[in-house]
Structures are given as structure tokens and as C-alpha cells.
Amino acid sequence: MALLPRMRRFAAGLARNLTEADDLCQMTIERALRSRAQWQAGTRLDSWMYRIMRNIWIDEGRATTRRMQTFADPDEGVAVGTCGGQEQRAELTDVDRALAKLPDEQREAVLLVMVEGYSYKEAAGIVGCPVGTLNSRLVRGRDALMGLLGEAS
């Protein structure tokens, strides 16, 4: 349960819609409880949960996400932010929109490393790709984000 806030954050980044994110969270918990025997004591529980979440997201979430076409609802952004000044409200949706434009593989790389703070190796383990691949996805995602957000200037 200590992991729940972080899982919900990751889900929110993947799903781009808080309702859908929480559904994703719920499915993750259910699947984790069901297959907990496969979790190896001594390995990181959080990485394991993230991997499960990511798999579910790929299996089920993506189709729904595509259908929705809308990015995070600005109103939800307000509900999320504890201090919701006008300026911050705009900032929230900017970042959301930019993230939503990234290809899935780049977005998850950015989320895992830059938001969740995983090492490249851990993130690559979660995604199931070589470290070098993760590194280049991250860079492409980061560059795209900077371009979208005007961060590069």
C-alpha cells in the first residue's frame, strides 16, 4: 500500500486520464495479488508492480486510450494540483499534452527515468529492452518534449 501513490502516478502518466489510470491501478493490484507467488523475494517489488502495470496497459489500456483522443481533462488537472493557480493550470495541461504526443515507448522511458527516478538499468528491466535502447528512447522523448514545451531555448 505504500506503493499505491507512486503506482497511481505512473498510471496517470501512462493513461493520461485519471479515471482510466485508476482502473489500470486496480487491474494491476488484482493481477499482482493473483500472481504474487511469481514475485521473487529480494527483488524490487516496485519494479515488479510497474512491469505488471505496463503489461496490462499494453494489453488493455492502449485501445481505450486511443479511442479517447482527449488528453488529460483540464478540470482533472485542477483537482489534482493542491494549489491551483491559473498559471499552474496552464502548465499542467502543457506538460500533459506534450507527453501525450510522444510515442508510447518514449513516454514510458521518460516517465520511468525522469519522473519515477529509476536508473536506466532498472527502467530497461521494467520495459524489457536493452539499456542502450532505453537511453536512446529517453533522449528522443526528451528532445521531443523540449521542442513541444519550448524548453530547449
Added chain:
Amino acid sequence: MNVSKEMIAAYADGELEGEVLREVEAAIAADPKLQAEVDAHLALKVRLAKRFAPLLDRPIPTRFTALLAGGEAENKVVDYAEAVRKRAKPSVPGLHWRSFAGGALAASLVLALVAFGLSQQSSAGYAEGQLAAALDSQLVETQSPQASVRILLSFRDGGGRFCRGFSSAAQSGVACHDERGWKLRKVIGGQKAGEGEYRQAGSAEAEVLSAIQDTAQGTALDAEGERNAMLAGWRKN
């Protein structure tokens, strides 16, 4: 040295070390453009953090806590003492755990999962934790298809003891009941499914079944025989 974008990102994320780190550091120090790239990377990180940090503070919906508590109740999270007590005196499954779960809302998923992970291991050749609970109280006829330990079948060995073949992701085998509990007769090592992989237990189950053929006396128990054996605490007389 030619510093790639990947290297800059890795540097900003603290991924470089040793020789490479020193070289990249030197290159950055010598080139304001590279330094600007590092700064941009860090600025983006801050911006993302600002966006995502508030998400951590949201109150947790009760459906999640209920789910976790429910999972615990349903699957009988047991500490070691509880497992021993259970073995000594077969209890009505679930009943005790409902009351436990009430207070267990505070128990973390981490703890729950650690308990499950550890409970898969056995010491001194006896089943413990989740496996022991399944052997004690799970009937072939009524078990959930999603149960993490599946009972394959129940039978008596040459000495009249009740034995049960089981299969789970962690281990499969045969256990027979004696005065101490479920003695593991045969254990076929953990199917070390990679994390996040879901593998069928087919081959291990076949091995268990052939082990059962070697041990079994007479035929497998039918549903009624199995239920009666359970109600009698799996005692052989």
C-alpha cells in the same frame, strides 16, 4: 571526445561513472553548448516533477484499500505463528481472517507480498504459509481456478497417510500429512518464471503426477472422500 546526446542525458541522470564520466565532465566544462544541454535536461526533469508530484498526495480511493484487504482475507495472509496454529488445529478457512483483515487495512501491500513470497519457502521439509493453508483447506472440487496454489489430487500413501499433489508458480510436488503437518515428499523446483511472465505449470504437473503414481496406494480420493479427510484434519485413521 565526441559527446552524444545519449551521453549527456546519462550524465544528467547520474548514470555515468569512471573514465567515461570524467571525459564527459571535461567535455561539458569545455563547451557551454553541452552545459546548456545538461541544464535543459535538468529543467525538464524539474518541470515533470512539478507536474507529477501533486499526484502523490491524492487520497487513496477506498476501492484500492478494500481490494488489498480483500485479497489478504481471501488468501489468508498468515504469519508464522498463525501457520503453526493452523496446522495444529484446522480452522474454518476465512472466518478468522475476516476479523484480521479489518485491522489489516493499515498493512502495506509490501508487507503482504513479502509475507506471501516468504511463505512459499519451506523449512525442515514441511509446507508452510500459503502452501500449508492450501493443503489444509483447499478442495480440488471447489478451488478457485485462480488460486496461486492448485491442488492436483488427494490420495493415501502405503502407510495410509493422506497425501496431496500440488502445483504453484513457486513449486510443485507431493506433501503427506503427519503429526507435524504437511511433510513435503517431493518438490519439483520453482518454475522460475521471469518476473511479469506467466508460465503454465504443465511439465511440473506431469512430473508430480508420475511421483504420485509411485506413492499412491489405491485410487485418488473423490470429492466426498477429500472433504471427509479435510474435516477429519487429514488424520490417517
